[in-house]
Amino acid sequence: MAKAALETVEKETKQYIVVKVGNEQYGIDISYVDNIVRMQKITRVPKAQNYFKGIINLRGEIVPVMSIRIKMDLPDDVFTNASRIIIVKIEEKGSMGIIVDQVKEVVTLSRDDIERVTNKGRFINGIGTHGDELISLFEINAIIEENV
Amino acid sequence: MDVSQYLDVFIDEANEHLQSLSDCIMTLEKEPENMDTINEIFRAAHSLKGMAGTMGFKRMQHLTHDMENVFQEVRSGKIKVDSAMIDLLFKCLDAIEGYQDNIRATSDEGTEDNDIIIKELNDFIAAANGEKPKAGEKAEQKAEQKPEAAAENEKRFLEFELNDSEKDKIRSSEESGLHIYGLTVYIQKECLLKAARAFLVFKAVEEYGEILVYNPSSQEIEDEHFDCDFSFYIGSSEEYDKIFQAAKAVSEIDDVIGEEVHYETLVAKQEKAENDAAAEEAKAAKETESEVEKTSAPAAETPVAAPSAAAAPAKQQAAAGSKKQTIAKPVTNRTVRVDIEKLDALMNQVSELIIAKNSLVSISSTEAADFQNQSFREQIEYLERITTTLHESVMKVRMVPIESVVNKFPRMIRDLCRKLDKKMDLYMSGEDTELDRTVVDQIGDPLQHLLRNSADHGLEDNETRVAKGKPEVGSIFLKAFQEGNNVIIEVGDDGSGIDVEAVRSKAIERGVITEEQADMMTQKEIINLLFLPSFSMAKKITDISGRGVGLDVVKSNIEALGGDVEVKTQLGEGTTFTVRLPLTLAIIQALMVEIRDEKYAIALGSISNIEDIPVKDIKYVEAEEVIHLRGKVIPLFRMDQVLDFEPREEEPESLTVVIVKKGDSLAGLVVDNLMGQQEIVIKSLGKYINNTKLISGATILGDGEVALILDVNTLM
Missing domain, CATH: 1.10.287 (Helix Hairpins)
Known part of the structure; x- marks a missing residue:
């Protein structure tokens, strides 16, 4: 999976939305991102997978919202004023919300800024360097995959 | 010609014709002498042929053409309908359906020629002709409907008289080295704008040359003062075939007949005609007449040429035929075909x-x-x-109406009769029950599965039935009706029923359940094991059923439509599967309830009544909470527990219980608060959340909040 992604980014630069989850900074490929919304009421769905917080009404559409923290075995989310839901859109399967603690900025990374990693965890496909900060890059497809 | 824009219409109409063919052939099997049915089949095959031809589907056209030929023979009484023929006709239908599927998928009919079927069809005709060689030969010629084989009197362009100036035109063209062709074009009887078709034909052929003589005159053609045919002479430097193809390519043209003519022969013929006027006139008139019959009612064609004694009954038949045709032609419906996407x-x-x-x-x-x-x-x-x-x-x-789905079943049962060598009849009722189009489109497969199941597993073979004192012929029934917000479709048989003990031991043997579990299970629960994946009771695998991909697929398909399926069985007397489907998929009336601080919707259609039950009235049966209400014992569901809330510390004295029903069974749902009735729009939870069947969707409330919809059917 990481390999396929590698080929597509070979030459060009890519934009990432930098978010904070816990103490770490993560980058989400901007081409997947449909929208960023403030925290709103999430309706719990009983018996769903534990990492699903529930569903929200996004302008008349029902969108499921997942907790990336639970999926990454981190402590459960604490919603603050800075919490946001990143709405990512994947062909065919539709939209999904991912809760993050904070949205920081949008950065442009070229290939040289990104170090590909495969051993950093299931959801990370690379580490980007921006200034003196390190950004772990999410592999969106792995995150939305069901039985991880 | 670009016909892609007509493709949808073609597919729709072809489906209708196929269906009517299938129905008629079924009828024909029972009443092989039924002339109306035979005519109906002939017409359907004929229309299909015409449509396929127009759309350029040559193989389909060829096949339907040969089918039509067979019916021509049937109609003229030279072939008797027998079961071999019915089988063959069904094979044809399947082949045509094959073309249809290809066309739907790729806009092309594919490359399967179905030579074998065509050969068999022709063998039928040949066999019929073999018995009566003389009459047969002639009939075949007529049936062939190809220009070279067509009866001479169809070349009507030879018949009309040429005046001097026209003769001059023809002569001068010929002298200037052009070929002169005479053509007669037959337009389909149903065609509405004959003049327009004629115009298109002229336009097409004029690319190859100049039209010299029209009959009827061009003015008359323009004003539509002609029957279904017109003739013309054309001078051209091209081959005849090109002109023929050009004329034939115009849609709604039945046939084009023509040949190269020479001025000399034309004039000679005319003169001869004039000379023999008296003698010939009568005959010519008769020929024309019989030809009119031919064009106006191919239904009545008899191979016997025109001695007047024979012509009279033929004519009567023709009249009858054409009359029926007008009746059978549907009165223009005040309907519009609308793309489902627009809806x-x-x-x-x-x-x-x-x-x-x-x-x-x-x-x-x-x-x-x-x-x-x-x-x-x-x-x-x-x-x-x-x-x-x-x-x-x-x-x-x-x-x-579910008709469009269920009316293919009689045919299927018939085929199964043959394949399984069991006699059975299918009784259907409620075909006019209506369902949402999306549901109807997807209900076919599950129903088909259930019917096959009944035919294969449900019904005993004929000997066993007789031995058991049952009627020899098994019956399968399909009953559809509406019940509240649901449509119920029952599929059942009067066969042996499900042997619960056998299911139980099989389940234990397969390790699906343990012996102890089995002892705890009710009869119903054990029967429901049949719906588990890869649980087949068939002793041997047939190509009809028994592969273990049966009932579980049925169940999941029906559940995907928001419905459910249950089974009732009586050992020795039969089995009935009850499929319950929601009337609509999108918007329902619902009762909004609060369970703790969350809001849930329950479809109003499944609610029977609402009760306040004092806690002290709760009884226990097998350690489960029940209430006893008006003579019925109703299991109680604490919805807060079902929905994984933390248990409450102290209980109120009285509970609000929503009594829901599914068929005969009831259940009581304990909720905290009733919020009232509301029209809700059902939205799917999407593909990410795999949740229990209990939540069938979500809806957006007036204040923008999201509420979940409870599918109470899963509780019962």
């Missing part, structure tokens, strides 16, 4: 409207003084009424 779009907009209306309603019911205005409230109520009616109308538009 979906409309439905979505109505959904949006209802959500918007709901939020207006919720705003208006707030305490704010601004909204206490009398007339404002009246308008809101008015709006509510309108949106509800609008929604109902849109729903009705989307409803189609």
Whole structure:
């Protein structure tokens, strides 16, 4: 999976939305991102997978919202004023919300800024360097995959 | 010619014709002498041929053409309908359906020629002709409907008289080195704009040369003063075939007949005709007459040429035939074909409207003084009424009878009779029951599965039936009817029923359940094991059923449509599967309830009544809570527990219980608060969340909040 992604980014630069989850900074490929919304009421769905917080009404559409923290075995989310839901859109399967603690900025990374990693965890496909900060890059497809 | 824009229409109409063919052939099997049916089949095959030809599907055209030929023979009484023939005809239908599928998928008919079927068809004709060689030969010639084989008297261009100036034209063209061709074009009888077709033909052939003589005159053709045929002479430097193809390519043209002519022969013929006028006139008239018959009613064609004694009954038949044709032709319906996608779009907009209306309603019911205005409230109520009616109308538009799905089943059962060597009859009722189009489209496979199941596993073979004292011929029934917000389709048989003990031991043997579990299970629960994946009771695998991909697929398909399926069986007497489907997929009336601090919707259609039950009235059966209400014992579900809430510390004295029903079974749902009735738009939870069947979707409330919809059927 990481390999396929590698080929597509070979030459060009890519934009990432930098978010904070816990103490770490993560980058989400901007081409997947449909929208960023403030925290709103999430309706719990009983018996769903534990990492699903529930569903929200996004302008008349029902969108499921997942907790990336639970999926990454981190402590459960604490919603603050800075919490946001990143709405990512994947062909065919539709939209999904991912809760993050904070949205920081949008950065442009070229290939040289990104170090590909495969051993950093299931959801990370690379580490980007921006200034003196390190950004772990999410592999969106792995995150939305069901039985991880 | 670009015909792609007609493709949808073609597919729709071809389906209709195929269906009517299938129905008629079924009827024909029972009443091989039924002339009406034979005519009907002939017409359907003929229309199919014409349509396929127009669309350029040559193979399909060829096959239908040969089918038509066989019926020609049947109609003239030279072939008797027997079961071998019926089988063959069904094979043809399957082949045509094959073409259809290809066309639907790729806009092309594919490359399967179906030579074997065509050969068999021709063998039939040959066999018929072999018995009566003389009459047969002639009939075949006529049936062939190809220009070279067609009877000479169809070349009508030879018949009309040429005046001097026309003769001159022809002669001068010929002298200038052009070929002269005479053509007669037959337009389909159903064609509405004959003049336009004629114009198209002229336009097409004039690319190759100049039309010298028209008959009827061009003015008459323009004014549509002609029957179904017209003739012309054309001078051209091209081959005849090119002109022929050009004329033939125009749609709604039945046939084109023509050949190269020479001035000399033409004139000679005319002169001869004039000379023999007296003698020939009568005969010519008769020929024309019989030809008129031919064009106006191919139904009545008899191979016998025109001695008047024979011609008279033939003519009568022709009249009868053409009369029936007009009757059979559907009266122009005041209907419009609409793409389902457009309806979906409309439905979505109505959904949006209802959500918007709901939020207006919720705003208006707030305490704010601004909204206490009398007339404002009246308008809101008015709006509510309108949106509800609008929604109902849109729903009705989307409803189609299940007929289109179930009417292929008689044929299937017939085939199964043969394959399984069991005698059985299918009884259907309620074919006119209507369901949402999307549901109807997807209900075919599950029903088919259930019917096959009944035929294969349900019914015993004939000997066993007789030995058991049952009627030899097994019956399978399919019953559809509406019940509240649901449509019920029952598929059953009067066969041996399900042997619960056998299912139980099989389940234990397969390790699906343990012996102890089995002892705990009710009969119903054990029967429901049949719906588990890869649980087949078939002793041997046939190509009809028994592969273990049966009932579980049925169940999941039906559940995907928001319905459910249950089974009732009586050992020795039969089995009935009951499929329950929601009338609509999109918008329902629901009761909103609160369970703790969450809001849930329960479809109004499944609610029987609502009760306040004092806690002390709760009884226990096998450690499960039940209530005893008007002579019925109803299991109680604490919805807060079902939905994984933390248990409450202290219990109220009285519980609000929503009694829901599914068929005969009832269940009581304990909720905390009733919020009232509301029209809700069902939205799917999407593909990510795999949740239990208990939540069938979500809806957006007036204040923008999301509420989940409980599918109470899963509790029972």
